[in-house]
Amino acid sequence: MAVTMRDVAQHAGVSPKTVSNVMNGYPFIREETRTRVLASIEALGYQMNISARNLKSGRTGIIGLAVPELSQPYFAELADAVITAAETHGLTVVIEQTNALRDRELTTLHRPRGHLVDGLLFSPLALGQEDIEHLRTATPMVLLGERMFHGPADHVMIDNVAGTRAVTEHLLALGRRRIAVLGIHPGERVGTAAIRYGAFASALTDAGLEPIDRLAMPADPWQRRTGAEAMEALIASGEKFDAVLALNDTLALGALRVLIQHGVRVPDDVAVAGFDDIDEASYSIPSLTTVNPGRRQIAATAVDILVGRMNGDDTEHREVVARYALHVRESTSGH
């Protein structure tokens, strides 16, 4: 059996409640008593049982983070940032993977977690505006990331529109006119793909150009493999293009590989840009022009808001848009 507070109390010759008071920094304890209790704790190797404390307090000190897949660098780096941010609040993070499946995302929202987590950070990929009622959860929740929901929940998001416009305008400024887009999701209306493609199209329109449908290549999910496949398909189609805007970095990296394999010079023949600024984007060959979505800010802000909600903040739902930054690298600018 593990050492309990009772054991410590007995060992120190005080009541259990006094041990509890010592552990919680209650001020009115004689110095001599305190040291004696601390000595007993040390001697017995006592560790407080969190379940018991939680039972009283109704809190667990754990928050959940639900992401599609950790093996996607963007989400791994996001998880890193969230764990680090949570630590500053003394919170522990449990991670759930939804694999971007609508079913699993819904389960994640409604699973009887049995008060295991005090709050949830949720990065939905598959849910759509039609699922909005599902977001009205009992435990505090903050939506992370990419999608734009106007719903009954806090939301910390990437500035998809401004970021995509910025990178598009960068490509246009380089004189590129036939820009292929990788990673569209035809039929989707509110997802990241739709938002980013919409922003791309409107940037073109504002420049007096028309988006070219045959240069918009579907890819789902957004991975190196699908990016490579989309690029193969594009090349096979014979369609001419002088730039590629991949809707995220992994797509771009997959595409980059295929381009170079086919002897296409980047950026001379084709400029390539992505979105996310994962670590790898700085070290690919050529390094990748991309948009940094402000991951650390997103993580820190989301945790802050969540902690606020957990402490009873019931003001209006907030929608925070993180600051993006365009990083121009070799894949568009040469050396």
Added chain:
Amino acid sequence: MAVTMRDVAQHAGVSPKTVSNVMNGYPFIREETRTRVLASIEALGYQMNISARNLKSGRTGIIGLAVPELSQPYFAELADAVITAAETHGLTVVIEQTNALRDRELTTLHRPRGHLVDGLLFSPLALGQEDIEHLRTATPMVLLGERMFHGPADHVMIDNVAGTRAVTEHLLALGRRRIAVLGIHPGERVGTAAIRYGAFASALTDAGLEPIDRLAMPADPWQRRTGAEAMEALIASGEKFDAVLALNDTLALGALRVLIQHGVRVPDDVAVAGFDDIDEASYSIPSLTTVNPGRRQIAATAVDILVGRMNGDDTEHREVVARYALHVRESTSGH
């Protein structure tokens, strides 16, 4: 206040214990009672309080996973595999990041976690043989990954020696004789770096060759950036080499970038190989020859062993070595 078992019991007109029995599948319950209770649970939206159940059982259903950094692809992919494996046992995973600092690794081992986790999967990077006594923890623990400890703990590990020998022999078979190694940690004796370098050296010796000291480049930690820096240093040194064995993939990818930047042809002038087989290795340009350490097997085996320990298995400590696989790709074999 949240709905408790008492509320459900009252609503269904039974005792709390009967509700408990229904939830736990106790067999001797009239069908009519069971449906009535289930209806009440549904009606009130009852969720069992895990803290309370845990208080009785002494279990939390949570295991910890301690890794250096999730933003390193290898560990992100490992975490993915661990979470997936844990799920099949109905376990939840909390992740801690040690940043590969000895201090934080020790804290991780000894932190009063307050019975929060039933067991711990620990991937140490900074700890050495001298810390072996610290591995004698109260909660069940399985060591993961890279380092070779002969200590008082279960250990599921990468076959560093055989894997490194295999990739070294592959380079030798290609006729390469001046093989640079990136990522050594001078002075270290038992770490992954030392083990892999030792295996490399002995493979050379077995082939009748001598390792060349000036081609052994330090890099710590193992990241793209440090890999790139080490390669810059190597090139600056003027030392000739016809192959690079990077002690992990991210180092290799950083080095690859620098090589190509300098106009070196890979693999014609210099062959490059890594270790880990992260997803990116398949999609870099050129794609990267590397050793797959058997991540999924490691994760699944480690979770299995841990679950065994948690259930009281106190047989001798096990040391499992995962099956590795050499993946030959463009960076050594051309197209």
Added chain:
DNA sequence: TCATCCTTCTACACCGATGTAGATCACCGA
């Protein structure tokens, strides 16, 4: 008819910590 057995359900203590109320004692000022 009665002891026995089985099914179904309940009362109660208990897991380990903490909030509340109150006991004890020294000390202070009137």
Added chain:
DNA sequence: TCGGTGATCTACATCGGTGTAGAAGGATGA
């Protein structure tokens, strides 16, 4: 000397489930 005040500590109920023992009622078999 006595009520009052503050410091220090303790007894006890309580958080929300579950293990244990056993009660109630019907069926079974001798």
